Amino acid sequence: MDLNILLFQDFETLDVFGPVEIFGLLKEEFNLKFYSANGGIIISNQGVKVLTEEWTYIDESGILMIPGGQGTRKLVEDVDYIHHLKDLAEKSKYCLTVCTGSGLLAKTGILKEKEATSNKIAFDWAKSMDTEVKWIKKARWVVDGKFYTSSGVSAGMDMALGFIADRLGKDRAVEIAVHIEYIWNSNKEYDIFAKDE
Amino acid sequence: MDLNILLFQDFETLDVFGPVEIFGLLKEEFNLKFYSANGGIIISNQGVKVLTEEWTYIDESGILMIPGGQGTRKLVEDVDYIHHLKDLAEKSKYCLTVCTGSGLLAKTGILKEKEATSNKIAFDWAKSMDTEVKWIKKARWVVDGKFYTSSGVSAGMDMALGFIADRLGKDRAVEIAVHIEYIWNSNKEYDIFAKDE
Numbered sequence: 570m571d572l573n574i575l576l577f578q579d580f581e582t583l584d585v586f587g588p589v590e591i592f593g594l595l596k597e598e599f600n601l602k603f604y605s606a607n608g609g610i611i612i613s614n615q616g617v618k619v620l621t622e623e624w625t626y627i628d629e630s631g632i633l634m635i636p637g638g639q640g641t642r643k644l645v646e647d648v649d650y651i652h653h654l655k656d657l658a659e660k661s662k663y664c665l666t667v668c669t670g671s672g673l674l675a676k677t678g679i680l681k682e683k684e685a686t687s688n689k690i691a692f693d694w695a696k697s698m699d700t701e702v703k704w705i706k707k708a709r710w711v712v713d714g715k716f717y718t719s720s721g722v723s724a725g726m727d728m729a730l731g732f733i734a735d736r737l738g739k740d741r742a743v744e745i746a747v748h749i750e751y752i753w754n755s756n757k758e759y760d761i762f763a764k765d766e
Numbered sequence: 767m768d769l770n771i772l773l774f775q776d777f778e779t780l781d782v783f784g785p786v787e788i789f790g791l792l793k794e795e796f797n798l799k800f801y802s803a804n805g806g807i808i809i810s811n812q813g814v815k816v817l818t819e820e821w822t823y824i825d826e827s828g829i830l831m832i833p834g835g836q837g838t839r840k841l842v843e844d845v846d847y848i849h850h851l852k853d854l855a856e857k858s859k860y861c862l863t864v865c866t867g868s869g870l871l872a873k874t875g876i877l878k879e880k881e882a883t884s885n886k887i888a889f890d891w892a893k894s895m896d897t898e899v900k901w902i903k904k905a906r907w908v909v910d911g912k913f914y915t916s917s918g919v920s921a922g923m924d925m926a927l928g929f930i931a932d933r934l935g936k937d938r939a940v941e942i943a944v945h946i947e948y949i950w951n952s953n954k955e956y957d958i959f960a961k962d963e
Binding site (some may be wrong): 581582583585586587589594603613614617620688689720721722723747749750751752754761762 | 783812885917
Protein backbone atom coordinates (compact mmCIF):
# COMPACT_ATOMS: atom_id res chain seq x y z
CA MET A 570 0.00 0.00 0.00
CA ASP A 571 1.22 3.52 -0.77
CA LEU A 572 2.23 5.67 2.18
CA ASN A 573 1.78 9.18 0.82
CA ILE A 574 3.81 11.62 2.87
CA LEU A 575 2.81 15.24 2.49
CA LEU A 576 5.65 17.74 2.80
CA PHE A 577 5.53 21.54 2.89
CA GLN A 578 8.04 24.32 3.56
CA ASP A 579 9.14 24.37 7.22
CA PHE A 580 7.84 20.94 8.09
CA GLU A 581 9.38 19.47 11.26
CA THR A 582 12.14 17.05 10.27
CA LEU A 583 11.54 14.21 12.75
CA ASP A 584 7.73 14.33 12.34
CA VAL A 585 8.39 12.89 8.91
CA PHE A 586 11.56 10.87 9.15
CA GLY A 587 10.81 9.09 12.42
CA PRO A 588 7.79 7.31 10.89
CA VAL A 589 9.62 7.05 7.53
CA GLU A 590 12.43 5.08 9.20
CA ILE A 591 9.87 2.66 10.62
CA PHE A 592 7.53 2.21 7.65
CA GLY A 593 10.51 2.19 5.29
CA LEU A 594 11.81 -1.02 6.85
CA LEU A 595 8.62 -2.81 5.73
CA LYS A 596 9.35 -2.57 2.03
CA GLU A 597 6.92 -5.34 1.11
CA GLU A 598 3.99 -3.75 2.92
CA PHE A 599 4.49 -0.01 2.38
CA ASN A 600 5.54 1.97 -0.65
CA LEU A 601 6.82 5.34 0.59
CA LYS A 602 6.17 8.39 -1.57
CA PHE A 603 6.92 12.04 -0.89
CA TYR A 604 4.56 14.71 -2.17
CA SER A 605 3.99 18.44 -1.89
CA ALA A 606 1.48 20.84 -3.43
CA ASN A 607 3.81 21.87 -6.27
CA GLY A 608 6.48 19.16 -6.19
CA GLY A 609 10.20 19.95 -6.24
CA ILE A 610 12.53 20.59 -3.34
CA ILE A 611 10.91 21.21 0.04
CA ILE A 612 13.03 22.49 2.93
CA SER A 613 12.35 21.37 6.51
CA ASN A 614 12.53 23.61 9.56
CA GLN A 615 15.99 22.10 10.20
CA GLY A 616 17.23 22.82 6.67
CA VAL A 617 16.86 19.38 5.04
CA LYS A 618 16.19 19.70 1.29
CA VAL A 619 13.91 16.86 0.15
CA LEU A 620 12.77 16.10 -3.39
CA THR A 621 9.00 15.63 -3.78
CA GLU A 622 6.42 14.99 -6.50
CA GLU A 623 3.31 17.11 -7.12
CA TRP A 624 0.36 15.97 -5.03
CA THR A 625 -1.86 15.65 -8.11
CA TYR A 626 -0.01 12.33 -8.72
CA ILE A 627 -1.05 10.80 -5.39
CA ASP A 628 -2.88 7.49 -5.54
CA GLU A 629 -5.50 8.64 -3.03
CA SER A 630 -6.48 5.13 -1.96
CA GLY A 631 -3.28 4.81 0.11
CA ILE A 632 -2.33 6.05 3.55
CA LEU A 633 -1.94 9.81 3.94
CA MET A 634 0.63 11.10 6.43
CA ILE A 635 0.65 14.76 7.50
CA PRO A 636 3.55 16.09 9.59
CA GLY A 637 3.59 19.24 11.69
CA GLY A 638 5.97 22.14 11.89
CA GLN A 639 5.99 25.92 11.58
CA GLY A 640 4.78 25.63 7.99
CA THR A 641 1.32 24.56 9.17
CA ARG A 642 0.62 28.09 10.48
CA LYS A 643 0.60 29.54 6.96
CA LEU A 644 -1.17 26.61 5.31
CA VAL A 645 -4.27 26.78 7.53
CA GLU A 646 -4.91 30.24 6.00
CA ASP A 647 -4.77 28.84 2.45
CA VAL A 648 -8.35 27.98 1.49
CA ASP A 649 -7.43 26.07 -1.68
CA TYR A 650 -4.81 24.03 0.13
CA ILE A 651 -7.21 23.08 2.92
CA HIS A 652 -9.89 22.19 0.37
CA HIS A 653 -7.57 19.82 -1.52
CA LEU A 654 -6.21 18.37 1.74
CA LYS A 655 -9.76 17.56 2.84
CA ASP A 656 -10.36 15.73 -0.41
CA LEU A 657 -7.15 13.71 -0.02
CA ALA A 658 -7.93 12.87 3.60
CA GLU A 659 -11.48 11.79 2.75
CA LYS A 660 -10.32 9.43 0.01
CA SER A 661 -7.37 7.95 1.93
CA LYS A 662 -7.70 4.53 3.51
CA TYR A 663 -5.94 5.73 6.66
CA CYS A 664 -4.88 9.20 7.68
CA LEU A 665 -1.95 9.75 10.05
CA THR A 666 -0.91 13.08 11.54
CA VAL A 667 2.07 14.00 13.68
CA CYS A 668 2.34 16.97 16.05
CA THR A 669 0.74 20.15 14.64
CA GLY A 670 -0.18 18.16 11.52
CA SER A 671 -3.28 17.35 13.59
CA GLY A 672 -4.19 21.04 13.64
CA LEU A 673 -3.70 21.26 9.88
CA LEU A 674 -5.99 18.29 9.31
CA ALA A 675 -8.53 19.60 11.86
CA LYS A 676 -8.78 22.81 9.84
CA THR A 677 -10.42 20.78 7.03
CA GLY A 678 -13.28 19.91 9.41
CA ILE A 679 -12.82 16.20 8.83
CA LEU A 680 -11.98 15.50 12.49
CA LYS A 681 -15.25 16.98 13.81
CA GLU A 682 -16.68 14.84 16.66
CA LYS A 683 -13.63 12.58 16.46
CA GLU A 684 -10.98 12.00 19.12
CA ALA A 685 -7.57 13.42 18.31
CA THR A 686 -4.36 14.73 19.89
CA SER A 687 -1.52 17.08 19.02
CA ASN A 688 1.70 18.28 20.60
CA LYS A 689 1.80 20.02 23.97
CA ILE A 690 3.40 23.34 23.03
CA ALA A 691 0.91 24.20 20.30
CA PHE A 692 -2.09 22.37 21.73
CA ASP A 693 -4.26 25.47 22.04
CA TRP A 694 -3.47 26.42 18.45
CA ALA A 695 -4.49 22.93 17.25
CA LYS A 696 -7.68 23.12 19.31
CA SER A 697 -8.54 26.50 17.82
CA MET A 698 -8.54 24.96 14.33
CA ASP A 699 -11.74 23.11 15.20
CA THR A 700 -13.21 23.18 18.68
CA GLU A 701 -15.68 20.42 17.79
CA VAL A 702 -12.88 17.86 17.65
CA LYS A 703 -12.69 15.78 20.86
CA TRP A 704 -9.16 16.88 21.71
CA ILE A 705 -7.29 14.64 24.15
CA LYS A 706 -4.18 16.19 25.70
CA LYS A 707 -2.85 13.21 27.64
CA ALA A 708 -2.10 10.70 24.92
CA ARG A 709 0.99 9.59 23.06
CA TRP A 710 -1.31 8.96 20.13
CA VAL A 711 -5.05 8.60 19.52
CA VAL A 712 -6.95 6.30 17.15
CA ASP A 713 -10.46 7.09 15.92
CA GLY A 714 -11.52 4.99 12.96
CA LYS A 715 -9.12 5.57 10.12
CA PHE A 716 -7.53 8.57 11.84
CA TYR A 717 -4.30 8.23 13.82
CA THR A 718 -3.12 11.48 15.43
CA SER A 719 0.01 11.83 17.55
CA SER A 720 1.50 14.18 20.13
CA GLY A 721 4.70 16.13 19.52
CA VAL A 722 7.47 15.16 17.11
CA SER A 723 8.92 11.94 18.62
CA ALA A 724 5.45 10.59 19.39
CA GLY A 725 5.06 10.05 15.65
CA MET A 726 7.42 7.08 15.91
CA ASP A 727 5.39 5.51 18.68
CA MET A 728 2.24 6.00 16.62
CA ALA A 729 3.87 4.50 13.51
CA LEU A 730 4.75 1.40 15.53
CA GLY A 731 1.21 1.40 16.96
CA PHE A 732 -0.25 1.54 13.45
CA ILE A 733 1.94 -1.38 12.41
CA ALA A 734 0.92 -3.33 15.53
CA ASP A 735 -2.77 -2.76 14.63
CA ARG A 736 -2.30 -3.90 11.02
CA LEU A 737 0.45 -6.54 11.23
CA GLY A 738 0.52 -7.57 14.89
CA LYS A 739 2.45 -6.33 17.91
CA ASP A 740 5.34 -8.78 17.40
CA ARG A 741 6.14 -7.14 14.09
CA ALA A 742 6.21 -3.68 15.69
CA VAL A 743 8.45 -4.88 18.54
CA GLU A 744 10.78 -6.51 16.02
CA ILE A 745 11.26 -3.19 14.21
CA ALA A 746 11.75 -1.26 17.45
CA VAL A 747 14.50 -3.68 18.51
CA HIS A 748 16.06 -3.57 15.05
CA ILE A 749 16.45 0.22 15.24
CA GLU A 750 17.21 0.10 19.00
CA TYR A 751 14.23 2.32 19.70
CA ILE A 752 12.61 2.32 23.15
CA TRP A 753 8.97 2.14 22.09
CA ASN A 754 6.36 3.85 24.27
CA SER A 755 3.82 1.20 23.23
CA ASN A 756 0.95 2.29 25.48
CA LYS A 757 -0.75 5.12 23.66
CA GLU A 758 -2.35 6.43 26.86
CA TYR A 759 0.97 6.68 28.68
CA ASP A 760 2.28 10.18 28.11
CA ILE A 761 4.96 11.57 30.42
CA PHE A 762 4.81 14.98 28.75
CA ALA A 763 1.18 15.65 29.70
CA LYS A 764 0.77 17.38 33.03
CA ASP A 765 -2.37 16.60 35.01
CA GLU A 766 -4.59 19.63 34.78
CA MET B 767 29.80 25.99 14.33
CA ASP B 768 29.16 23.98 11.15
CA LEU B 769 27.65 20.54 11.59
CA ASN B 770 28.76 18.76 8.43
CA ILE B 771 26.52 15.77 7.78
CA LEU B 772 27.95 13.21 5.40
CA LEU B 773 25.36 11.41 3.26
CA PHE B 774 25.83 8.50 0.85
CA GLN B 775 23.50 6.23 -1.11
CA ASP B 776 21.55 3.89 1.18
CA PHE B 777 22.23 5.77 4.39
CA GLU B 778 19.82 4.92 7.21
CA THR B 779 17.17 7.65 7.42
CA LEU B 780 16.86 8.10 11.18
CA ASP B 781 20.64 7.90 11.76
CA VAL B 782 20.73 11.30 10.10
CA PHE B 783 17.41 12.96 10.81
CA GLY B 784 17.15 12.07 14.48
CA PRO B 785 20.27 14.12 15.32
CA VAL B 786 19.33 16.68 12.64
CA GLU B 787 16.02 17.35 14.42
CA ILE B 788 17.88 17.98 17.67
CA PHE B 789 20.85 20.03 16.42
CA GLY B 790 18.56 21.87 14.01
CA LEU B 791 16.62 23.39 16.90
CA LEU B 792 19.79 25.16 18.08
CA LYS B 793 20.05 27.47 15.10
CA GLU B 794 22.35 29.92 16.87
CA GLU B 795 24.86 27.26 17.85
CA PHE B 796 24.88 24.87 14.89
CA ASN B 797 24.81 25.48 11.17
CA LEU B 798 23.61 22.24 9.53
CA LYS B 799 25.07 21.33 6.15
CA PHE B 800 24.52 18.23 4.05
CA TYR B 801 27.36 16.82 1.99
CA SER B 802 28.19 13.80 -0.13
CA ALA B 803 31.23 12.78 -2.18
CA ASN B 804 29.80 14.09 -5.45
CA GLY B 805 26.95 16.32 -4.29
CA GLY B 806 23.44 16.15 -5.77
CA ILE B 807 20.54 13.97 -4.71
CA ILE B 808 21.32 11.14 -2.29
CA ILE B 809 18.67 8.47 -1.60
CA SER B 810 18.33 6.91 1.85
CA ASN B 811 17.61 3.24 2.50
CA GLN B 812 13.97 4.27 3.07
CA GLY B 813 13.72 6.19 -0.22
CA VAL B 814 14.15 9.79 0.97
CA LYS B 815 15.78 11.94 -1.72
CA VAL B 816 17.98 14.60 -0.13
CA LEU B 817 19.90 17.39 -1.86
CA THR B 818 23.59 17.63 -0.87
CA GLU B 819 26.67 19.64 -1.75
CA GLU B 820 30.03 18.18 -2.79
CA TRP B 821 32.24 17.38 0.17
CA THR B 822 35.13 19.43 -1.26
CA TYR B 823 33.18 22.48 0.02
CA ILE B 824 33.20 21.34 3.66
CA ASP B 825 34.69 23.74 6.18
CA GLU B 826 36.69 21.00 7.86
CA SER B 827 37.02 22.82 11.17
CA GLY B 828 33.40 22.01 12.05
CA ILE B 829 31.73 18.90 13.46
CA LEU B 830 31.64 15.88 11.18
CA MET B 831 28.65 13.52 11.47
CA ILE B 832 28.71 10.09 9.82
CA PRO B 833 25.52 7.99 9.70
CA GLY B 834 25.27 4.26 9.12
CA GLY B 835 23.19 2.18 6.76
CA GLN B 836 23.64 -0.45 4.07
CA GLY B 837 25.66 2.02 2.01
CA THR B 838 28.58 1.71 4.43
CA ARG B 839 29.28 -1.85 3.20
CA LYS B 840 30.34 -0.63 -0.23
CA LEU B 841 32.16 2.48 0.95
CA VAL B 842 34.60 0.61 3.19
CA GLU B 843 35.93 -1.05 0.00
CA ASP B 844 36.55 2.33 -1.65
CA VAL B 845 40.16 3.26 -0.88
CA ASP B 846 39.89 6.86 -2.11
CA TYR B 847 36.71 7.46 -0.13
CA ILE B 848 38.23 6.12 3.08
CA HIS B 849 41.36 8.20 2.51
CA HIS B 850 39.38 11.42 2.14
CA LEU B 851 37.11 10.50 5.07
CA LYS B 852 40.18 10.04 7.27
CA ASP B 853 41.40 13.49 6.31
CA LEU B 854 38.02 15.06 7.11
CA ALA B 855 37.78 13.23 10.44
CA GLU B 856 41.30 14.26 11.43
CA LYS B 857 40.64 17.93 10.72
CA SER B 858 37.18 18.06 12.33
CA LYS B 859 36.78 19.57 15.79
CA TYR B 860 34.41 16.76 16.79
CA CYS B 861 33.47 13.60 14.98
CA LEU B 862 30.10 11.92 15.57
CA THR B 863 29.04 8.55 14.18
CA VAL B 864 25.72 6.73 14.37
CA CYS B 865 25.16 2.98 14.01
CA THR B 866 27.37 1.37 11.33
CA GLY B 867 28.82 4.82 10.65
CA SER B 868 31.22 3.78 13.44
CA GLY B 869 32.43 0.89 11.28
CA LEU B 870 32.93 3.24 8.34
CA LEU B 871 35.00 5.62 10.46
CA ALA B 872 36.92 2.73 12.05
CA LYS B 873 38.00 1.63 8.57
CA THR B 874 40.06 4.83 8.30
CA GLY B 875 42.16 3.64 11.28
CA ILE B 876 41.50 6.85 13.19
CA LEU B 877 39.71 5.06 16.05
CA LYS B 878 42.67 2.77 16.85
CA GLU B 879 43.12 2.36 20.63
CA LYS B 880 40.01 4.49 21.19
CA GLU B 881 36.75 3.41 22.80
CA ALA B 882 33.78 3.20 20.43
CA THR B 883 30.43 1.50 19.90
CA SER B 884 28.15 0.58 17.02
CA ASN B 885 24.76 -1.05 16.57
CA LYS B 886 24.01 -4.56 17.81
CA ILE B 887 23.01 -6.27 14.56
CA ALA B 888 26.17 -5.35 12.67
CA PHE B 889 28.53 -5.20 15.64
CA ASP B 890 30.84 -7.95 14.36
CA TRP B 891 31.06 -6.22 10.99
CA ALA B 892 32.00 -2.93 12.67
CA LYS B 893 34.60 -4.71 14.83
CA SER B 894 36.11 -6.34 11.76
CA MET B 895 36.83 -2.90 10.29
CA ASP B 896 39.53 -2.41 12.92
CA THR B 897 40.08 -4.90 15.74
CA GLU B 898 42.41 -2.47 17.50
CA VAL B 899 39.50 -0.20 18.40
CA LYS B 900 38.33 -0.74 22.00
CA TRP B 901 34.81 -1.76 20.99
CA ILE B 902 32.17 -1.51 23.74
CA LYS B 903 28.95 -3.40 23.04
CA LYS B 904 26.89 -2.31 26.04
CA ALA B 905 26.61 1.43 25.56
CA ARG B 906 23.99 3.79 24.19
CA TRP B 907 26.90 5.94 23.08
CA VAL B 908 30.61 6.27 23.84
CA VAL B 909 32.80 9.36 24.12
CA ASP B 910 36.56 9.24 23.61
CA GLY B 911 38.13 12.64 23.17
CA LYS B 912 36.59 14.31 20.15
CA PHE B 913 34.91 11.10 19.00
CA TYR B 914 31.27 10.36 19.83
CA THR B 915 30.03 6.99 18.55
CA SER B 916 26.52 5.61 19.04
CA SER B 917 24.66 2.31 18.96
CA GLY B 918 21.92 1.55 16.45
CA VAL B 919 19.78 4.13 14.67
CA SER B 920 17.69 5.68 17.49
CA ALA B 921 20.71 5.87 19.80
CA GLY B 922 21.98 8.69 17.60
CA MET B 923 19.34 10.95 19.14
CA ASP B 924 20.47 10.12 22.66
CA MET B 925 24.06 10.81 21.65
CA ALA B 926 23.12 14.13 20.02
CA LEU B 927 21.47 15.22 23.26
CA GLY B 928 24.52 13.93 25.17
CA PHE B 929 26.82 15.98 22.94
CA ILE B 930 24.69 19.06 23.57
CA ALA B 931 24.71 18.38 27.32
CA ASP B 932 28.54 18.19 27.24
CA ARG B 933 28.87 21.44 25.31
CA LEU B 934 25.92 23.57 26.49
CA GLY B 935 24.84 21.94 29.76
CA LYS B 936 22.34 19.21 30.61
CA ASP B 937 19.46 21.66 31.13
CA ARG B 938 19.67 22.68 27.50
CA ALA B 939 19.54 19.04 26.34
CA VAL B 940 16.56 18.29 28.59
CA GLU B 941 14.77 21.38 27.29
CA ILE B 942 15.10 20.13 23.71
CA ALA B 943 14.00 16.60 24.62
CA VAL B 944 10.85 17.98 26.28
CA HIS B 945 10.21 20.31 23.34
CA ILE B 946 10.17 17.38 20.90
CA GLU B 947 8.47 15.08 23.46
CA TYR B 948 11.39 12.68 23.27
CA ILE B 949 12.09 10.26 26.13
CA TRP B 950 15.83 10.75 26.39
CA ASN B 951 17.97 7.79 27.48
CA SER B 952 20.40 10.22 29.11
CA ASN B 953 22.72 7.64 30.71
CA LYS B 954 25.08 6.56 27.98
CA GLU B 955 25.97 3.33 29.80
CA TYR B 956 22.33 2.26 30.12
CA ASP B 957 21.55 0.14 27.07
CA ILE B 958 18.53 -2.17 27.15
CA PHE B 959 19.41 -3.63 23.75
CA ALA B 960 22.73 -5.10 24.91
CA LYS B 961 22.46 -8.62 26.25
CA ASP B 962 24.93 -9.64 28.95
CA GLU B 963 27.42 -12.00 27.36
